[in-house]
Amino acid sequence: MVTADSTTEAVPPGATAALADLHRARRHNHRAVVHWVDALYRVYLTGLGAAIVVVVASGLLPHEPLDPAGVEALAAEGPAWLGLAIAAALAFGLRSGSRGGPLTLEAATVQHELLAPLPQAVVLRGSAFKQLRFLAFAGTVVGGIVGVLTVRRLPENEVAGVVCTAATFALAAAAAAGIAYVASGRRLSRWAAGLLALGLLGWSALDITAGLTTSPATMLASLAFAPLSFDPLAVVGVLAASLTVAAGVGSLSGLSVETARRRAGLVSQLRFAVTLQDIRTVVLLRRQLAQETPRTRPWIRLKRGGRLPAVWRRDWHSYFRFPAVRVARLVTLAVVAGLALGFTWRGAAPAFLVAAVTLYLAAYDAVEPVAQEVDHPTRWDDLAVDPGRQLLLHLPAALTLMVLLCLVSAASALVLVPASVVADLTPVLVVPVALTAVAGAAVSTTLGAPDTAALVGMGADMMGLVLMLRLVLPPAMVVAALAPVLGAGSDPADLQVEAVSNNVTYSVFFAAAGLLWLRFRKPNRI
Amino acid sequence: MSTDPTLQTESLTKDYGDGLGLHGLDLVVHPGELVMLVGPNGAGKSTFLGLCAGLIEPSEGNAWVGGTAIGTVEARARTSYLPDSPVLYDDLSVNEHIEYVARMHGTEDWEDYGDELLELFQLTSRADDLPGTFSRGLRQKAGLILGLVRPFSLLLIDEPFAGLDAPAQLTLVDVLAELVEQGAAVVCSTHQFDLVPVATRCVGLRDGELSYDGDVSEDVIRDLVGG
Numbered sequence: 001m002v003t004a005d006s007t008t009e010a011v012p013p014g015a016t017a018a019l020a021d022l023h024r025a026r027r028h029n030h031r032a033v034v035h036w037v038d039a040l041y042r043v044y045l046t047g048l049g050a051a052i053v054v055v056v057a058s059g060l061l062p063h064e065p066l067d068p069a070g071v072e073a074l075a076a077e078g079p080a081w082l083g084l085a086i087a088a089a090l091a092f093g094l095r096s097g098s099r100g101g102p103l104t105l106e107a108a109t110v111q112h113e114l115l116a117p118l119p120q121a122v123v124l125r126g127s128a129f130k131q132l133r134f135l136a137f138a139g140t141v142v143g144g145i146v147g148v149l150t151v152r153r154l155p156e157n158e159v160a161g162v163v164c165t166a167a168t169f170a171l172a173a174a175a176a177a178g179i180a181y182v183a184s185g186r187r188l189s190r191w192a193a194g195l196l197a198l199g200l201l202g203w204s205a206l207d208i209t210a211g212l213t214t215s216p217a218t219m220l221a222s223l224a225f226a227p228l229s230f231d232p233l234a235v236v237g238v239l240a241a242s243l244t245v246a247a248g249v250g251s252l253s254g255l256s257v258e259t260a261r262r263r264a265g266l267v268s269q270l271r272f273a274v275t276l277q278d279i280r281t282v283v284l285l286r287r288q289l290a291q292e293t294p295r296t297r298p299w300i301r302l303k304r305g306g307r308l309p310a311v312w313r314r315d316w317h318s319y320f321r322f323p324a325v326r327v328a329r330l331v332t333l334a335v336v337a338g339l340a341l342g343f344t345w346r347g348a349a350p351a352f353l354v355a356a357v358t359l360y361l362a363a364y365d366a367v368e369p370v371a372q373e374v375d376h377p378t379r380w381d382d383l384a385v386d387p388g389r390q391l392l393l394h395l396p397a398a399l400t401l402m403v404l405l406c407l408v409s410a411a412s413a414l415v416l417v418p419a420s421v422v423a424d425l426t427p428v429l430v431v432p433v434a435l436t437a438v439a440g441a442a443v444s445t446t447l448g449a450p451d452t453a454a455l456v457g458m459g460a461d462m463m464g465l466v467l468m469l470r471l472v473l474p475p476a477m478v479v480a481a482l483a484p485v486l487g488a489g490s491d492p493a494d495l496q497v498e499a500v501s502n503n504v505t506y507s508v509f510f511a512a513a514g515l516l517w518l519r520f521r522k523p524n525r526i
Numbered sequence: 527m528s529t530d531p532t533l534q535t536e537s538l539t540k541d542y543g544d545g546l547g548l549h550g551l552d553l554v555v556h557p558g559e560l561v562m563l564v565g566p567n568g569a570g571k572s573t574f575l576g577l578c579a580g581l582i583e584p585s586e587g588n589a590w591v592g593g594t595a596i597g598t599v600e601a602r603a604r605t606s607y608l609p610d611s612p613v614l615y616d617d618l619s620v621n622e623h624i625e626y627v628a629r630m631h632g633t634e635d636w637e638d639y640g641d642e643l644l645e646l647f648q649l650t651s652r653a654d655d656l657p658g659t660f661s662r663g664l665r666q667k668a669g670l671i672l673g674l675v676r677p678f679s680l681l682l683i684d685e686p687f688a689g690l691d692a693p694a695q696l697t698l699v700d701v702l703a704e705l706v707e708q709g710a711a712v713v714c715s716t717h718q719f720d721l722v723p724v725a726t727r728c729v730g731l732r733d734g735e736l737s738y739d740g741d742v743s744e745d746v747i748r749d750l751v752g753g
Contacts, residue, residue, distance in 0.1 A: 011603075018629030022630070025622055026617050029618065108615040110613075112613070117630075257583075258583045
């Protein structure tokens with residue numbers, strides 16, 4: 001194995017100190033170019049954003065304390081559900097690790113530090129600790145917010161509740177990074193990592209259905225509920241998370257230099273594309289990073305000829321070449337959306353935003369044929385069809401795919417919602433939600449990178465507003481289509497289907513506006 | 527004294543999945559050899575150099591630097607690799623680059639040697655500047671200095687003449703000749719005829735396979751590149 005440090009005899013004296021000095025010098029140079037007012041302003045913006053999230057979420061969530069039966073049910077079922085979320089984070093870590101992540105080094109770090117005569121673990125430890133610190137901090141903040149929003153409904157010590165929730169989230173985030181380091185350091189194949197991830201998710205799902213605490217993820221989740229009902233297994237969960245982090249740091253020496261170099265190149269391009277808000281480029285680079293290429297042999301081979309329209313056939317050719325990992329991602333996104341809607345119906349109103357975002361992300365893959373036109377403007381321009389009309393011709397297939405995914409969401413919502421409710425709401429919601437998701441994703445894809453010269457001419461304030469609208473408006477269409485779910489009511493016997501139906505109608509106007517915008521797109525304008 | 531060749535590869539193969547980058551290459555390079563690595567685009571030259579540097583992992587086969595497997599700390603200490611596109615930190619000046627790269631490789635009296643190299647490549651006046659403001663040629667010079675400022679027994683260079691001005695190209699030829707005289711082995715991927723008089727051997731690659739291994743001349747290079 002190329003990266004194995006079979007000997008450390010050649011490490012020059014002072015090399016480790018030189019590495020530390022290099023990192024110190026870079027930090028010093030970095031600090032020198034960041035003005036303290038800018039740094040404070042960023043802290044202020046972050047704090048303000050977090051405060052807005054707390055206030056808005058606080059307003060959306062119910063305030064009234066849970067009755068004793070509710071508290072008992074939460075203490076009994078909560079750890080398993082939160083454990084499933086933690087298992088999902090661990091699965092995400094495994095996925096990232098099997099692709100060489102989650103560390104993203106700079107190209108210069110690979111060239112000058114990983115190729116230096118230093119043990120690889122020594123070089124990578126600093127970056128890993130930095131990442132772990134950040135993730136633990138982010139977990140603490142998110143966990144703290146969740147804790148603040150939930151303890152007010154519970155008869156527990158508020159401080160203990162917030163601290164335990166924050167600690168659980170911090171440990172879960174760090175463990176996800178830890179398991180990712182293990183996967184990348186031990187060179188786990190995608191299939192092995194996928195199987196392991198499925199195992200973790202399945203184990204948590206088993207805990208939910210059997211009402212047990214057997215999975216390490218459930219045990220760790222028990223920590224968040226400790227002030228409500230202490231389970232000694234929470235200690236095991238904390239230990240398991242800590243061991244995972246330690247094992248991850250211990251596996252750093254196995255990281256593939258080749259993968260690190262490939263990621264370094266792609267990630268720097270990805271960051272640039274994100275800065276430019278060029279979503280299509282971000283999608284393409286992310287696929288390269290994941291080495292996600294179309295299948296050579298399609299899942300289903302369409303017969304030659306046939307009476308179906310050429311564009312429709314071309315679109316299904318594209319879908320039938322989706323790699324297994326993309327198909328799995330689409331189904332997962334649909335399932336997550338369904339579960340989020342289930343939680344929405346059960347009272348966690350903000351969860352509908354999760355459903356909107358996941359369906360919007362799924363729609364990005366559904367509009368792949370549209371994106372192909374945008375990626376090849378000369379070919380698109382050569383067609384004997386008006387360019388905007390050509391884009392619209394791709395949408396029926398995309399809409400069909402999204403409808404299928406929305407039906408998967410509806411099926412997965414059955415886990416949390418009575419069948420009668422799903423049966424009443426599905427016919428009302430599926431087509432509008434699928435349509436807005438497709439329209440939003442197609443608009444976002446065809447937007448491309450912003451015309452910076454034109455934006456600068458608008459002035460700073462206007463530029464900020466335009467950039468924000470570019471980013472927010474497309475997913476807002478899906479949010480608008482799903483928001484009526486909030487008005488459905490929680491009583492299956494008194495479901496407000498008509499109100500939902502009426503409100504959903506408004507979202508169709510957003511979709512129509514998006515389609516109209518697409519109709520007049522031209523290659524040279526993108 | 528070690529009798530191991532500076533570089534030895536055995537059935538070195540790289541399969542990128544969508545095609546072979548290098549196919550079963552056997553090669554031995556001894557101390558004091560300056561090997562010109564020649565071939566058309568996509569022949570596998572950069573893949574070969576990346577493999578020997580430990581930057582790319584072989585799909586099959588092995589390679590050793592001074593008898594030590596590539597990728598080990600010892601092999602990394604002996605190998606200096608310069609990619610075709612110079613890789614520099616955006617937030618460190620050239621002088622800072624020199625200091626830390628040299629110290630990480632245990633270079634003694636790096637200050638004097640660094641100044642000497644800066645002078646040689648006419649970069650002294652820009653030594654305290656950040657490379658983000660540099661042209662392609664200046665970045666190439668900085669990259670060359672970093673590759674040379676540290677000790678090595680094997681120098682792997684990928685297209686080092688690209689972007690260099692004429693005086694710097696001649697300087698580089700002189701530097702490489704001097705290195706070879708001192709006993710280092712150099713493998714340089716280039717079609718630059720200026721290097722022919724000082725090169726001791728030419729290795730040709732085509733479609734990832736060895737197509738030539740022998741004496742170097744301008745005609746041989748023309749054949750290998752365009753033939």
